[in-house]
Amino acid sequence: MPEIVRARAFANNEVAYLAWDIDGEKIPGCLGFHIVREYLDDADTITEERALAAYVAFKGQRNPDWYPQNTGVWPIQKFNWRDLTLRRRRNEAKLRPANERVRYRIRAVGKLKDGMEPVLVAEETHFDKVAKKTVPNTYEGKPLPLGYLTAPAFTNIIEVTANRPPFVSTFTNGILSTQFLVRVLNEDGKVEDNELVNHLKTPKDWLRNYLAADVIPLMHDFFAQPGGRFHAALYELEDEELIDLLKAHAARLDLILSDAGSSEKKVAGKTVTTYDARNAPARKTLHALAKTTPGFEMQDRMFSGSGHIGHNKFVVHVDDAGKARSVLTGSTNWTWSGLAGQSNNCIRIDDEAAAEAFLAYWHRLKADKQKVPKTGAKATGANQGNALKEANRAPVEATLGNGVSLEAWFSPNMPGKAQPPSKTAKTPAAPPPDMDRLFSLMRKAERAIFFCVFLPSRGGLNSIVAEAINLGLKDTSLEVIGAISDAQAMWGYEAAKETADGKKVPAWAPRTFQQDNISVVRATALTDRNIVGELGDFALKEVLTTGTAIIHDKVLVIDPHDREKCVVAFGSHNMGYKASYSNDENLVIVRGHQALAQAYAVHVLDVYDHYRFRAVEAEVSAEKGKPKTGAASARWDGFLSKSDGWQEKAGRRMSRYFAGE
Structure with missing residues (x-):
C-alpha cells in the first residue's frame, strides 16, 4: 500500500498552506485525507489538536447552511490544502492567538471496513443566538463512515507569526x-x-x-x-x-x-x-x-x-x-x-x-x-x-x-x-x-x-x-x-x-x-x-x-x-x-x-x-445544467467523489513543488 512520503507546511500570520506526496500515483480505495492541526509547546509536546474544517460534502449530500464539518467527515481530495481556520475561528468572527507553534498530521482515509481503524469524528458546533444555546452543525444526506488507510505523516513545525x-x-x-x-x-x-x-x-x-x-x-x-x-x-x-x-x-x-x-x-x-x-x-x-x-x-x-x-x-x-x-x-x-x-x-x-x-x-x-x-x-x-x-x-x-x-x-x-x-x-x-x-x-x-x-x-x-x-x-x-x-x-x-x-x-x-x-x-x-x-x-x-x-x-x-x-x-x-x-x-x-x-x-x-474554488463551483453547476436563476442552490450540492478515481484528476505539480521533490 502506498504511503505519504513527504509533507510540508508554510504559514504567514493568517493561514497555512500544506502539501504532501505519496510514493505512487494512487492509494487504492482512498477517498481523501484527514488532516489534524497539532499545537505544540516549546518542548514540542502536543497541547491541543483540532481536525481542519471542511465545507464540501460528498456527492449525494448537501451543505445548505455552509456550516463546517471537519476532514474526518469530508476529507480533502487534493494533495495540498490551506488551513483557513489557523487564525480565523470556524464558528465565530474572532481570531485565534498569533505566534502559536503548530504542525499537521495527515492520513489517507477510505470507506470504513472490517479491520480498519475508524476515524473518530469530533462533533462540530455553533452557538445559535435565536435558540440561545450551542447546537451541532448539520448537513443533508447519509453519513459516510471512514477508516484510515495509511500511517500518519507529519509536517514540519511552523510558527504562526507576522x-x-x-x-x-x-x-x-x-x-x-x-x-x-x-x-x-x-x-x-x-x-x-x-x-x-x-x-x-x-x-x-x-x-x-x-x-x-x-x-x-x-x-x-x-x-x-x-x-x-x-x-x-x-x-x-x-x-x-x-x-x-x-x-x-x-x-x-x-x-x-x-x-x-x-x-x-x-x-x-x-x-x-x-x-x-x-x-x-x-x-x-x-x-x-x-x-x-x-x-x-x-x-x-x-x-x-x-x-x-x-x-x-x-x-x-x-x-x-x-x-x-x-x-x-x-x-x-x-x-x-x-x-x-x-x-x-x-x-x-x-x-x-x-x-x-x-x-x-x-x-x-x-x-x-x-x-x-x-x-x-x-x-x-x-x-x-x-x-x-x-x-x-x-x-x-x-x-x-x-x-x-x-x-x-x-x-x-x-x-x-x-x-x-x-x-x-x-x-x-x-x-x-x-x-x-x-x-x-x-x-x-x-x-x-x-x-x-x-x-x-x-x-x-x-x-x-x-x-x-x-x-x-x-x-x-x-x-x-x-x-x-x-x-x-x-x-x-x-x-x-x-x-x-x-x-x-x-x-x-x-x-x-x-x-x-x-x-x-x-x-x-x-x-x-x-x-x-x-x-x-x-x-x-x-x-x-x-x-x-x-x-x-x-x-x-x-x-x-x-x-x-x-x-x-x-x-x-x-x-x-x-x-x-x-x-x-x-x-x-x-x-x-x-x-x-x-x-x-x-x-x-x-x-x-x-x-479557483469559485470557478470549480461554477463548472459543477454548469455540468449539472442548473438554470441561471437556480445556480445559487447548486453550489451547496456535494461533489466529493465516493471512489478513489479523484486521484487521477488531482493535479500533483504544485503539491510536489511545495512538498519537496
Whole structure:
C-alpha cells in the first residue's frame, strides 16, 4: 500500500498552506485525507489538536447552511490544502492567538471496513443566538463512515507569526467568503440595508476587526514608536479610525495627501464632475487641525482628473536625531474598504537604509509641489516634475545581512513626457526601469512565479501578468499561479465592440486561464445573482461597489523555496507600465529572504485557491445544467467523489513543488 512520503507546511500570520506526496500515483480505495492541526509547546509536546474544517460534502449530500464539518467527515481530495481556520475561528468572527507553534498530521482515509481503524469524528458546533444555546452543525444526506488507510505523516513545525525580521508582514481577510458573511450577518435573524458597510466603517467593530486581521494593530503599533516624527504620503484617506490615529499624532506628523475619488451630478442638463470626493472630508478636517496644532504640517498633492494619481500609502518614522528608522508600506489604502473589504497586505520594514530611501523620496515629493485647484475642480497641468522623475530612474539598494538584499523603486521614472508608444508604433515600447527590473528577475525564475494583482493593465499586457504567462508558455517546467481582481486585466480579455452589421458585443473575460503549468484566476463570485441571493438586494450596491478591487494586492513572488534566489515584490505599484509612467508609486523588491517570500506566497495561494474554488463551483453547476436563476442552490450540492478515481484528476505539480521533490 502506498504511503505519504513527504509533507510540508508554510504559514504567514493568517493561514497555512500544506502539501504532501505519496510514493505512487494512487492509494487504492482512498477517498481523501484527514488532516489534524497539532499545537505544540516549546518542548514540542502536543497541547491541543483540532481536525481542519471542511465545507464540501460528498456527492449525494448537501451543505445548505455552509456550516463546517471537519476532514474526518469530508476529507480533502487534493494533495495540498490551506488551513483557513489557523487564525480565523470556524464558528465565530474572532481570531485565534498569533505566534502559536503548530504542525499537521495527515492520513489517507477510505470507506470504513472490517479491520480498519475508524476515524473518530469530533462533533462540530455553533452557538445559535435565536435558540440561545450551542447546537451541532448539520448537513443533508447519509453519513459516510471512514477508516484510515495509511500511517500518519507529519509536517514540519511552523510558527504562526507576522514577525520576519526586519519585516512585520500582515494580510487582510477581506470579503472573500460571502457564505460566512451571510451567516454572521443573519445571526439576529435578518440582514439590514447597509449592515455590512456599517460594520466595516465602525472603529473597533467585531466584524471589521476580524476582516482587517492584524493590519489595524500593525498601524497602531507603528505610530506607538516613541519620539521623533512621522512622514506620510497617502492616496485615499477616509477611514475614521485611521484619521483619528493621524490626529492623535498630529504634533509630530508631516503629511502629503493626494486627491482620490470623484462624483458626478447633473446640473442644468450637463454632467458636472467633482474631484477629490473621497478625501475631501478628511482633508478639510486635517487642514483645520493643522491651524491649531503646532508641529503638524500638511501639503496637498492634487492630480484631480489629470490621468495621474498620488498612489502611495507609506509612512516613515524618524527618531529625535532625524534618523529614519522604519517604514510602513504595502497595498492597503487608508479606507474602511481597504482595511476590511479587500485582499491587501501591509508591511513594516525596520531597516534604516530602507527607511532612509523612503524618507528621501518623501522629501522629493514635497519639493515637487503641484498647483492646488479650487475645491472639487479639475487640476490643470498637473504632472510630476522632471527633477523627481530623474531621481526616480534608479533604485536605492540596501544589504540587510544574511544574504538578504532590498531594492526600493519609486515612480514615475521616465523624464519628460515619455510614454509607451501607441499600438501603431513600429518600435515596441521599452519597459520603464522598475518594470524592466521585475521582468529581468522573472526571466531568471527556475521553478515558480506567483502573483496577486488588481488592475495592472488591460488584458494583462505590459505587466507582470503577460510576462508570467508568456514565460510559463515557453517553459513548461515553470509553475505560474496568479489571481487578478479586475476582469479587464485578465489574460484573454476582450473589450466591448461593434460588429460590421452594428451588433454590440459586450466585454468578456474568462474566469480562468489554465495550462498544465499555468493557472490564473480572476476574482469573481459565481454570478452577481448568487451574491444578491446570499447577501440580499443591497449586495450589488454594498459589496460589489464597496469591494470593487476585491483583490487590491500588488504582489510578485519568485522561487520561494530557493533560499538564495527567492524574490518577493510588494508596495503600491500595480506592476504595469501605467503605474511607472503616471503615478506616484513605491515598489520594494526583497531578495534572499525565504521566510518573507514564503509568507507572501501563502497569501497569494490563499486568494488564488478561493477564487479557483469559485470557478470549480461554477463548472459543477454548469455540468449539472442548473438554470441561471437556480445556480445559487447548486453550489451547496456535494461533489466529493465516493471512489478513489479523484486521484487521477488531482493535479500533483504544485503539491510536489511545495512538498519537496
